[in-house]
Amino acid sequence: MGVSERRLTILGILCEHAGAQAAETAGMEGLIYSPDVRLMRLLCAADIDHLLILNALWEGVDGIFVVGCPTERGYFRGCSELAQRRLQAMKDVLEVAGLPAERFRTLWIEASDGKGFVSFVNSFYEDIKRLGPWNGFRGKGE
Amino acid sequence: MSRVGVFLYSSPEEMGEVFQAEQIAEVLKKEVAEVVYAGVHPRLLSEEGLRMVREKVRTERLDRVVVGATSPRRYIKAFRKAAEEAGLNPYLLSMVNLREELSWVHTHNPEGAMLKAIEVLTRAIQRMLFAEPLKVRRIRGEKRILVIGGGAAGIHLSLLAANAGVDVVLVEKEPTIGGMSPLLARLYPHMEDAEDELVPLMMEVSQRSDIKVYDYSEVEKVTGFLGSFDVTIRKKARLVNAEVTPDFTRGMDACPVEVPDEYNAGLSRRKALFIPHPQAVPRLPVIDRKNCLRYKGENCRLCQQAMPEGAVDYEQKDMVVHERVGAVVVATGAGYFEPSTYSHYHYGDYPDVLSSFQMERLVKRKGLVKEPLRRVSDNQPVKSVVFLQDVGGEDTQRGIPYATELPEMITAKQAILVKEIDPSIEVYVFYPERRSHTKGYVEFVRSAELKYGVKYIRGKASEVRQEDGRLRVSAQDTILGEPVEVVADLVVLSTDMVPSEGAEEIARILGVRRDERGFFEEAHPAFRPIQSPQEGIYFVGAALGPADLREVHTQAEGVVGAFLADLPEEGRVAEPYLAVLTDVEHCTGCFDCGRVCPYHAIELVMKPGSARRKIAHIIENFCTGCGLCIPVCTPKVLDLKGQNLKQVYAEAEVTWA
Numbered sequence: 075m076g077v078s079e080r081r082l083t084i085l086g087i088l089c090e091h092a093g094a095q096a097a098e099t100a101g102m103e104g105l106i107y108s109p110d111v112r113l114m115r116l117l118c119a120a121d122i123d124h125l126l127i128l129n130a131l132w133e134g135v136d137g138i139f140v141v142g143c144p145t146e147r148g149y150f151r152g153c154s155e156l157a158q159r160r161l162q163a164m165k166d167v168l169e170v171a172g173l174p175a176e177r178f179r180t181l182w183i184e185a186s187d188g189k190g191f192v193s194f195v196n197s198f199y200e201d202i203k204r205l206g207p208w209n210g211f212r213g214k215g216e
Numbered sequence: 217m218s219r220v221g222v223f224l225y226s227s228p229e230e231m232g233e234v235f236q237a238e239q240i241a242e243v244l245k246k247e248v249a250e251v252v253y254a255g256v257h258p259r260l261l262s263e264e265g266l267r268m269v270r271e272k273v274r275t276e277r278l279d280r281v282v283v284g285a286t287s288p289r290r291y292i293k294a295f296r297k298a299a300e301e302a303g304l305n306p307y308l309l310s311m312v313n314l315r316e317e318l319s320w321v322h323t324h325n326p327e328g329a330m331l332k333a334i335e336v337l338t339r340a341i342q343r344m345l346f347a348e349p350l351k352v353r354r355i356r357g358e359k360r361i362l363v364i365g366g367g368a369a370g371i372h373l374s375l376l377a378a379n380a381g382v383d384v385v386l387v388e389k390e391p392t393i394g395g396m397s398p399l400l401a402r403l404y405p406h407m408e409d410a411e412d413e414l415v416p417l418m419m420e421v422s423q424r425s426d427i428k429v430y431d432y433s434e435v436e437k438v439t440g441f442l443g444s445f446d447v448t449i450r451k452k453a454r455l456v457n458a459e460v461t462p463d464f465t466r467g468m469d470a471c472p473v474e475v476p477d478e479y480n481a482g483l484s485r486r487k488a489l490f491i492p493h494p495q496a497v498p499r500l501p502v503i504d505r506k507n508c509l510r511y512k513g514e515n516c517r518l519c520q521q522a523m524p525e526g527a528v529d530y531e532q533k534d535m536v537v538h539e540r541v542g543a544v545v546v547a548t549g550a551g552y553f554e555p556s557t558y559s560h561y562h563y564g565d566y567p568d569v570l571s572s573f574q575m576e577r578l579v580k581r582k583g584l585v586k587e588p589l590r591r592v593s594d595n596q597p598v599k600s601v602v603f604l605q606d607v608g609g610e611d612t613q614r615g616i617p618y619a620t621e622l623p624e625m626i627t628a629k630q631a632i633l634v635k636e637i638d639p640s641i642e643v644y645v646f647y648p649e650r651r652s653h654t655k656g657y658v659e660f661v662r663s664a665e666l667k668y669g670v671k672y673i674r675g676k677a678s679e680v681r682q683e684d685g686r687l688r689v690s691a692q693d694t695i696l697g698e699p700v701e702v703v704a705d706l707v708v709l710s711t712d713m714v715p716s717e718g719a720e721e722i723a724r725i726l727g728v729r730r731d732e733r734g735f736f737e738e739a740h741p742a743f744r745p746i747q748s749p750q751e752g753i754y755f756v757g758a759a760l761g762p763a764d765l766r767e768v769h770t771q772a773e774g775v776v777g778a779f780l781a782d783l784p785e786e787g788r789v790a791e792p793y794l795a796v797l798t799d800v801e802h803c804t805g806c807f808d809c810g811r812v813c814p815y816h817a818i819e820l821v822m823k824p825g826s827a828r829r830k831i832a833h834i835i836e837n838f839c840t841g842c843g844l845c846i847p848v849c850t851p852k853v854l855d856l857k858g859q860n861l862k863q864v865y866a867e868a869e870v871t872w873a
Contacts, residue, residue: 081328081331083871083872085868085871094313095289097316098313099316100316100321101313101317101321102316104320105321106321106322106323106324107321107322108322108328109318109322109328109329109331109332110332112332112336112339113317113336114339114867114868114871116843116859117793117841117842118842118843118844120842120844121843121844121846121859122847123847123861123864126864126865126868129865129868129869130871130872133872134872135871135872147749150840150842150844151814151815152814153814153842156812160847192321210872212872
């Protein structure tokens with residue numbers, strides 16, 4: 075990484091179950107991704123407050139993604155389907171709000187799929203790099 | 217201001233070169249105001265590390281602790297206990313994974329890894345600043361289980377559970393409990409009479425007041441979670457009233473339908489109005505709607521006419537009942553692979569080519585009865601029997617992709633039984649390879665060969681054909697490398713277990729998965745071998761894969777033990793996550809939270825002191841703390857204890873601060 079190149083800020087929100095475990099599996103398998111990708115854990119992907127994602131993009135996070143349990147195999151009853159519905163709606167909200175929906179992505183994955191996790195992270199990272207830094211609306215129009 | 221302590225795992229072998237623990241500790245001490253202590257230890261994940269945490273919590277008067285090491289899933293419990301021993305609330309300690317989520321995945325970028333480590337820890341610290349002291353929750357549940365399937369596995373399990381003080385609701389889809397096991401001749405390896413072993417247990421199940429049996433019934437719907445499942449059961453109409461008279465002989469005699477008797481492996485025939493077998497529990501007749509002429513559009517009333525008025529009731533309706541239980545056990549058993557794809561063996565074509573279950577019925581002898589073994593085709597005495605062991609095993613083309621020791625054990629048992637009936641009968645076994653491995657099983661198979669004189673030939677039969685009224689089996693002896701041909705009166709195709717027909721439907725109803733073979737899938741093959749990934753659902757016996765009674769017993773004991781440990785008297789242990797109403801005044805009573813709660817843990821109640829306004833109320837004992845309700849609350853008066861919104865925002869905001 076060159077000194078002049080700005081580090082990207084990519085935030086991944088993982089559910090404690092499949093999401094966090096898939097990230098751990100990736101580590102055990104010795105897979106590699108950029109440290110510009112930060113991870114935080116929530117109990118469930120369906121717990122995510124819409125305002126959190128709006129805030130992140132407003133404040134200029136370059137990319138934000140959510141990783142949760144696979145369809146019909148959610149840790150909590152029906153949580154994956156609920157999370158998918160909510161976050162799909164989130165994409166529409168972002169467009170209406172004039173925020174870049176292409177900087178928000180979701181993944182529904184098995185806990186054992188470390189490769190799937192890393193290939194998702196890497197392709198999202200490459201796409202964000204191509205889009206370039208996003209400065210958000212921080213301090214503008216407030 | 218808070219006093220935060222940070223503990224970092226500095227083992228170079230474990231954490232790798234990119235993780236410079238000392239440097240990171242220095243930066244945190246300097247840059248995060250609340251950090252009053254930051255230390256490293258190369259053996260943090262050991263008792264030395266726990267001691268370090270205990271000591272520093274005391275000497276540095278820490279009120280928040282962040283441990284940076286590996287997966288919290290495995291290690292956080294020990295660290296929380298250590299913090300508690302030092303007088304800190306265990307939930308004021310958190311752990312972040314800097315190994316699998318950092319040092320191991322960023323080996324190519326030490327500079328980036330360093331910056332990220334500092335940020336990850338800063339985020340964890342910010343999140344902890346808003347953490348509240350919490351206590352582990354205890355959630356009570358029903359000390360009662362639903363057992364689906366009343367075969368050998370379901371019966372053993374029900375009795376064990378009842379003996380442990382757990383009430384049982386046993387649902388069996390067939391008209392009798394017991395399954396196929398009591399119809400077997402003997403049980404290996406000790407050769408007990410199968411009927412004498414199982415029938416008394418069937419009777420005990422039906423006599424006990426703590427086991428409620430729904431025979432001829434099906435589970436239609438299951439909702440809920442460990443501790444509280446609601447079950448809908450359909451009790452199918454038998455179309456008879458046994459209160460009118462216990463004796464249905466005349467009705468059965470009058471029935472014009474004759475179909476192969478599945479309880480005698482199709483070797484004899486039964487009526488459409490029938491009692492499954494003499495030891496059936498309950499010993500009640502039933503009209504089998506699949507075969508009765510009335511259900512094929514004909515107006516037959518012969519059984520009704522032959523019986524006293526009211527004994528046969530074609531209008532009888534199914535009944536739907538509801539039960540509440542704390543856990544569900546799947547004991548649906550298995551079937552046997554039908555070797556009809558092996559057309560060169562002529563199963564179903566030559567009457568003297570038999571399945572294992574048919575052979576079991578032929579060699580069944582009670583007590584002192586000295587009846588010779590006879591051919592199925594013409595009733596002539598048998599002089600020679602050939603067993604083809606494990607037809608279909610490990611054959612992805614025509615058979616099943618797996619193989620177990622079961623066909624080998626069943627073959628050895630039946631070979632011994634033939635020799636016990638008449639030692640002069642020649643018995644040959646063609647086997648693909650030796651598979652028995654369980655304690656005592658290898659010796660059992662050997663005894664068939666050495667003690668009883670059964671001839672074992674390694675090799676697969678290429679063909680069974682009929683010649684001069686007898687069967688001829690051709691094969692290749694793969695040890696001698698020579699072709700062999702043996703004359704037989706009976707040829708027995710022993711096969712392995714395959715998933716039961718109802719498995720797919722039960723999996724759908726329970727929302728659990730099956731493995732690639734079609735058996736139910738356990739949560740983990742080694743650590744949770746009898747549990748479903750969904751808490752409160754367990755498996756026992758052949759529902760999980762080919763299993764004999766030894767395995768059924770082991771698993772049944774395991775399931776009862778697991779249930780008692782998962783749901784003890786004082787309630788199951790749960791993390792302190794819990795939905796809470798933080799602002800009674802501003803709850804609008806819209807009930808969006810309740811509609812989205814998958815556990816029905818939210819109800820509307822009258823607002824205290826108001827005659828009209830309703831507000832949400834969380835039923836603590838039902839709330840699993842999943843948090844699904846939090847984002848739908850428009851006035852933002854709901855929050856999740858253990859992961860409150862302030863914590864989540866505090867952590868996330870570090871990213872863009």
